[in-house]
Amino acid sequence: MTPEEQDLVRARQKSRARIMALLLLAFVILVFAISIVKIQSGMPLRAT
Numbered sequence: 001m002t003p004e005e006q007d008l009v010r011a012r013q014k015s016r017a018r019i020m021a022l023l024l025l026a027f028v029i030l031v032f033a034i035s036i037v038k039i040q041s042g043m044p045l046r047a048t
Contacts, residue, residue: 001009
């Protein structure tokens with residue numbers, strides 16, 4: 001693999017890593033927001 005190809009692969013990996021980090025952060029924020037709404041509305045957090 002040439003150095004140019006390696007640089008291209010690294011750039012793609014970095015881009016994918018950033019996208020995955022953003023998706024994970026969005027998921028965490030969504031779960032946090034749902035938890036806050038449930039607590040404020042007085043709903044039980046678990047159905048047990």
